[in-house]
Amino acid sequence: MKVxxxxxxxxxxxxxxxxxxxxxxxxxxDAAIKDSKLDPQQIEAVFCANMLSPNLLGQNHLGALAASxxxxxxxxxxxxxxxxxxxxxxxxxxxxxxxxxIKNAIVVGVEKMTDxxxxxVTLGLMGAASExxxxxxxxxxxxxxxxxxxxxxxxxxxxxxxxxxxxxxxYHGSLNPNAQFQNQISLEKALVSPVVASPLTLFDCSPITDxxxxxxxxxxxxxxxxxxxxxxxxxxxxxxxxxxKSLTELIATKxxxxxxxxxxxxxxxxxxxxxxxxxxxxxxxxAYEDLGFCEKGHGGKLAANGATKLGGKxxxxxxxxLKACGHPVGATGIKQIIEITHQLQGKAGKRQVKNxxxxxxxxxxxxxxxxxxxxxQI
Amino acid sequence: MTGxxxxxxxxxxxxxxxxxxxxxxNKDPQNLENLGIREKSVAAMDEDSVTMGLEAAKQALxxxxxxxxxxxxxxxxxxxxxxxxxxxxxxxxxxxxVGPKYQALDTExxxxxxxxxxxxxxxxxxxxxxxxxxxxxTDTAQSKPGDALEYTAAGAxxxxxxxxxxxxxxxxxxxxxxxxxxxxxxxxTQKYPSHGGRFTGEPAYFAHVLGASNQLLEQLRAKPxxxxxxxxxxxxxxxxxxxxxxxxxxxxxxxxxxxxDKMGNPYSASSLVGLAxxxxxxxxxxxxxxxxxxxGAGSDAFAIKTTxxxxxxxxxxxxxxxxxxxxxxxxxxxxxxxxxxxxxxHL
Numbered sequence: 001m002k003v004x005x006x007x008x009x010x011x012x013x014x015x016x017x018x019x020x021x022x023x024x025x026x027x028x029x030d031a032a033i034k035d036s037k038l039d040p041q042q043i044e045a046v047f048c049a050n051m052l053s054p055n056l057l058g059q060n061h062l063g064a065l066a067a068s069x070x071x072x073x074x075x076x077x078x079x080x081x082x083x084x085x086x087x088x089x090x091x092x093x094x095x096x097x098x099x100x101x102i103k104n105a106i107v108v109g110v111e112k113m114t115d116x117x118x119x120x121v122t123l124g125l126m127g128a129a130s131e132x133x134x135x136x137x138x139x140x141x142x143x144x145x146x147x148x149x150x151x152x153x154x155x156x157x158x159x160x161x162x163x164x165x166x167x168x169x170x171y172h173g174s175l176n177p178n179a180q181f182q183n184q185i186s187l188e189k190a191l192v193s194p195v196v197a198s199p200l201t202l203f204d205c206s207p208i209t210d211x212x213x214x215x216x217x218x219x220x221x222x223x224x225x226x227x228x229x230x231x232x233x234x235x236x237x238x239x240x241x242x243x244x245k246s247l248t249e250l251i252a253t254k255x256x257x258x259x260x261x262x263x264x265x266x267x268x269x270x271x272x273x274x275x276x277x278x279x280x281x282x283x284x285x286x287a288y289e290d291l292g293f294c295e296k297g298h299g300g301k302l303a304a305n306g307a308t309k310l311g312g313k314x315x316x317x318x319x320x321x322l323k324a325c326g327h328p329v330g331a332t333g334i335k336q337i338i339e340i341t342h343q344l345q346g347k348a349g350k351r352q353v354k355n356x357x358x359x360x361x362x363x364x365x366x367x368x369x370x371x372x373x374x375x376x377q378i
Numbered sequence: 379m380t381g382x383x384x385x386x387x388x389x390x391x392x393x394x395x396x397x398x399x400x401x402x403x404n405k406d407p408q409n410l411e412n413l414g415i416r417e418k419s420v421a422a423m424d425e426d427s428v429t430m431g432l433e434a435a436k437q438a439l440x441x442x443x444x445x446x447x448x449x450x451x452x453x454x455x456x457x458x459x460x461x462x463x464x465x466x467x468x469x470x471x472x473x474x475x476v477g478p479k480y481q482a483l484d485t486e487x488x489x490x491x492x493x494x495x496x497x498x499x500x501x502x503x504x505x506x507x508x509x510x511x512x513x514x515x516t517d518t519a520q521s522k523p524g525d526a527l528e529y530t531a532a533g534a535x536x537x538x539x540x541x542x543x544x545x546x547x548x549x550x551x552x553x554x555x556x557x558x559x560x561x562x563x564x565x566x567t568q569k570y571p572s573h574g575g576r577f578t579g580e581p582a583y584f585a586h587v588l589g590a591s592n593q594l595l596e597q598l599r600a601k602p603x604x605x606x607x608x609x610x611x612x613x614x615x616x617x618x619x620x621x622x623x624x625x626x627x628x629x630x631x632x633x634x635x636x637x638x639d640k641m642g643n644p645y646s647a648s649s650l651v652g653l654a655x656x657x658x659x660x661x662x663x664x665x666x667x668x669x670x671x672x673x674g675a676g677s678d679a680f681a682i683k684t685t686x687x688x689x690x691x692x693x694x695x696x697x698x699x700x701x702x703x704x705x706x707x708x709x710x711x712x713x714x715x716x717x718x719x720x721x722x723x724h725l
Contacts, residue, residue, distance in 0.1 A: 017581045117575055194409050 003097050004226035005376070006104075007036025007216035008338045013326035014180040016210040021057055021112040024212035026069045028331075029108050032214035033070070036104075043216070044102035046076035049089035049109035050330035055124045056116050066108055082128030083279060085109060086333020087234070087363030087372025090215065094232040097219050108214035109335070111328035121208050125329075128366035130240035141205055143241055143367045144280040145197035150247035151282060152199065154297065159199055161300030163190040165281035166203045166324075168309045169317050173324025175310070175351040180209050180326030204281040209326030213334035215341070227341045231266075231375035233259035239369040248297075250368035253290035257362070260373040261292075266358065268292030271314060271375075273343055273353045275336035277364040278321040287362055288316070291373070310351055318343065318351045333363035337374060344378040380500035381545020382682070383510065384444065384691070386437025387654045388430045388535045389641060389702040392420040394714045396529045402711045403524055410529060414615025418642025420709060421518045421533035423720045427456045430535035431516035432470045434647075438512070438537040439474065441695050446475035449539070450508035451499055453483045455491025455646045458518045462566065470514065481508070488562060489611055489645045490672030491515065496538065497552055497678060503542045511540045517645035518721065522570035530614055532642030536650035546688040547657060547666070551598055551681040555590035562673035569722055573673075582675050583613065587621045590677035591669045595625075598681060602626040605681075606664040609635030609652035611671035613643050627667070634659060635666075640703050653682075655699040662686045 009031025011024050019027075025048075033040055048066040053059045063076030079089040086109035093105040113121055122139050129143065151157045167187050173179035185203060193202040220226055235255035238244050245251060261267060268291060276287035285299035293314060294302045302308060308316035319325045319339040322332060340359035342348050348356075361374045395417045397407035410416075421430060431454055439446060454466040467482040481502075485491045492515025499511035516535035521527035540549075561582035564571040574582070587610060595601065602608070608627040610618035615638055622632045635652035644651060649670040656666055662684050669679040709717075 015576060015580075017577060114576070194406060 001098065002220045002222055002224055002228040003094050003217050004220035004224050004228045005215050005337065005341045006218045006226055007032045007038070008214070008341055009035060010178060010213040010335060010338050011211050012178050013209050013211035013328055015114045017114070019210065021053060021059065021110060022065070022069065024112060024210060025066060025108055025110045028110070028212035028214040029066065029069055029106065032106060032216050036216035038104060038216060040070050040072055042104050043070060043072055043106050044074050045093065045096055045105040046070060046072065046074055047079055047089040047093050047105065047107040048076065049079045049085035049107065049333065050111060051080055051082050051085050051128070052111060052113060052124045052329060055127065056120065057112060070106070081370040082365035083277065083327070083329050084333060084363045084365030084370040084372050085330045086213070086335070087361065087374065088370065090333060090337055090374060091232045091234050091372055093217050094229055097217055103219045105217050106214060107217065107334060108212060109331035109333060110212040111330045112210050113208045113328065114210050118208065132240055132242070141197035141200055141280065144282055145200045146241065147247055147286070147367070148199055148282040151285065154248050155300065157285065157300035159191060160187065161304045162204060162281045162285065163187055164304045165278060165284045166190050169278060169321040169323040172310060172318050172351055173320025176320050176325060179320040179324050180207060181320065181324045200280055200282070206279050206322035206327040209328045211326060211328035211331045213331040213338055215334055215337055227344045227376055227378045229374055230377045231260035231263035231373070233263060234370065234372045235259065236370050237368055239366060241367045244368070250286055250290050250364065250371060252368050252371035253287065253362065253364065253373070256371040256373040257291045260375050264375045266375065270358055271360045272356050272358050273315045273318060273340070274360040274362060275319060275339050276316055276362040278317060278323050279327060279364070281323065283364065284316065284321065291360065291362060310353065315353050318348065318353060333361070333372060336361035336363060337376065340376045344376060379542065380503050380540050380549045381542060382538055382547040382549065383541045383545055384438045384442040384539045385654050385657060386434045386441060386537045387651050387699050387702060388433035388437065389419050389651065390421045390425055390430065390533055391705050391707050392422055392709050393417045393706045394420050394709055394711065398711050399528055414639045415529050416639055418530055418532035419534055419644065420714055420717065423717045425533070426460050426721065427458045427516040427518055427535070428460055428466045428469050430533065431466060431514040431537065432473055434516065434535040434537035435470055435474055435512055435514055437697065438539050441691065444510065444539065448510045449476045449480060449512050451481040451502055451511040452476060452514070453485055453495035453499060454514045454516065455485040455495045456516050457486060457488055457491060457645055458520060459484055459486070487676060488672035488674050489648055490670040490676060490678055491646045492650055493670035493678040496540070496549070496680070497554065499540050500549060500552070503540050506542070509541060513538045513540065515646040515650045517647055519643060519645045520570055523715065527573065530638065530643040532644045534641065534644035534647040534651055536647045536654050538650065544687070545685055546691045547682050547684045549680050549682050551594060552679060553590060553593045553597055554676060554678045555586050555593055556676035557586070559585070559675040561675055578673070579617070582673065583617050583671050584621060586675050586677040587611070587669050587671050588624060590679040591625050594679040594681060602667070604665060605631060605667040607631055607634055607656045607660065608667040609649055609656060610669050611649045612636065612638035612652065615639050651699060657684070657688065658692060658698040658700065660684045660688060662688055
């Protein structure tokens with residue numbers, strides 16, 4: 001038995017002033033169920049991934065909210081792991097189906113962030129970090145800036161290599177009608193943009209975004225011609241950056257990736273394309289190394305040599321990544337699965353990767369405390 | 379048709395540099411320079427919306443030697459009236475020597491309080507209910523220390539005397555575009571306004587400025603190129619430049635009335651000081667497109683055409699907008715905070 005992605009639904013990502021949390025969730029859910037050709041009553045479990053709604057909107061009980069939108073009495077679950085909420089929600093749905101308990105599940109990731117001040121959102125996002133980190137006055141740009149500094153010190157990664165990630169992802173975003181940012185940027189512009197937390201500048205940081213994404217997963221025969229999830233793995237590490245064994249790698253990613261490759265019986269070089277967690281450009285460089293796409297310390301070189309750009313050997317973040325497509329926190333992990341699904345189905349339009357057969361998604365929570373890796377194949 | 383018979387402005391002489399504010403709050407001044415934000419005008423400790431409005435109104439009267447007794451309506455538009463209850467218009471009227479036979483009114487609609495008043499006075503003068511009407515837009519714009527608004531919130535006043543004849547320029551068409559859009563607000567008894575960050579852009583400023591401007595152009599069956607000048611409400615350098623570009627106006631049309639990079643944003647006086655700056659140099663029979671913006675939200679758009687009389691007016695008018703922009707003294711951030719505190723002593 002396999003788990004197939006039989007329906008997808010996604011909203012535009014961006015500053016969606018006219019859409020509420022419920023509007024966004026409904027749009028993605030309705031589209032995914034319609035795409036699946038299932039009757040809503042055939043959905044046997046509902047998973048809702050989100051991080052900030054209880055804090056910013058005062059809305060908890062999101063599993064029930066999603067079920068209300070669908071109009072079902074099926075069991076529904078709220079799932080949270082900061083920015084990895086979507087990835088782990090997909091993992092739970094996958095496990096539920098494989099257990100034989102249910103046949104069809106919907107996983108919807110939603111985030112409504114732009115109605116709040118940057119300060120409110122920044123503070124809310126720090127809920128993904130540890131209490132010591134909050135008390136130290138850190139914010140996520142600060143945490144990833146520390147990781148960037150460590151990587152630059154140890155491996156001589158350069159600002160140009162780091163900025164190359166933003167340039168590439170904006171190029172991909174310009175080909176994605178759902179992306180928050182459709183403008184391309186130049187390396188020069190990226191290098192002179194205002195400093196947010198040194199060495200990270202404005203263009204190194206993913207934006208604050210509204211959006212929702214939903215997938216319908218279903219039990220399928222081994223011979224299924226649908227896109228199937230051939231690996232779904234989650235791993236964790238210390239929530240506090242200062243307690244990690246290393247500042248220059250995410251062990252949670254490495255463990256989840258190793259588990260995923262084992263489940264799918266694949267190696268990193270078998271991956272045709274990937275959606276990785278570029279909450280900050282440096283995070284994509286870490287991802288290349290931790291997912292085994294290059295040797296330790298060579299992530300910067302890989303970012304700059306064009307191999308991960310559309311047309312290159314292993315395109316990464318054809319959706320535009322978190323940087324250009326946007327990062328509605330709870331929705332990102334699901335969006336990644338949708339992007340890979342569409343690529344494998346040949347439905348990616350202007351950003352289609354040729355002969356895409358095996359794709360990988362990489363979704364991280366906090367500064368690396370949770371990592372969810374999925375492999376999809378057709 | 380309503381005519382502008384005379385106008386005056388008052389820009390206080392104190393200036394605070396954006397770089398001075400940035401240095402205090404540890405921000406990079408280069409960013410501000412890139413956004414076209416340089417310095418703002420600051421009303422001194424003994425000035426407020428009433429004193430500045432009075433100076434502008436007096437200049438307007440003196441420039442055409444009009445007797446204050448001929449003014450039969452005064453509307454003062456501001457979002458910093460000294461009193462929540464006690465009109466600024468009667469204080470200004472009394473000092474000018476207007477009345478007692480006159481209508482006096484204060485208006486509030488964020489930065490478009492005065493342009494809305496122009497529409498009201500236009501109605502009164504056109505229907506011959508009154509002879510001359512005076513509209514004053516004046517503000518000592520408030521902002522919370524450390525907030526982004528602080529770089530541009532400025533003080534100034536502009537006054538326009540309207541009548542249906544003997545005008546130096548005629549307002550030959552106007553329209554308004556309004557909606558309930560809460561982009562910027564100040565609750566009663568709050569010292570400083572709050573704003574919706576990025577929400578103040580596309581759904582607020584641009585929706586209404588573009589809405590009213592397109593409405594007026596449609597009404598007139600006109601194109602941007604039919605006008606010689608354009609002036610928008612100027613909360614910063616980026617918004618009016620972007621609005622002009624989107625509508626199809628050129629930098630050449632926008633530049634003469636562009637004041638924000640020289641003095642910041644004096645709220646209710648912003649588009650009107652820009653208009654005054656254009657009237658200071660416009661030739662006869664030239665067309666000016668004006669569109670204000672008030673948060674909360676709405677825009678008033680006007681089509682104005684100068685008459686032959688403007689040349690003589692310009693010749694005799696002293697202390698024009700450019701002169702007031704040039705007559706400046708820089709103060710530092712501490713001095714500015716002292717002034718702000720003194721102005722809010724009653725809170």
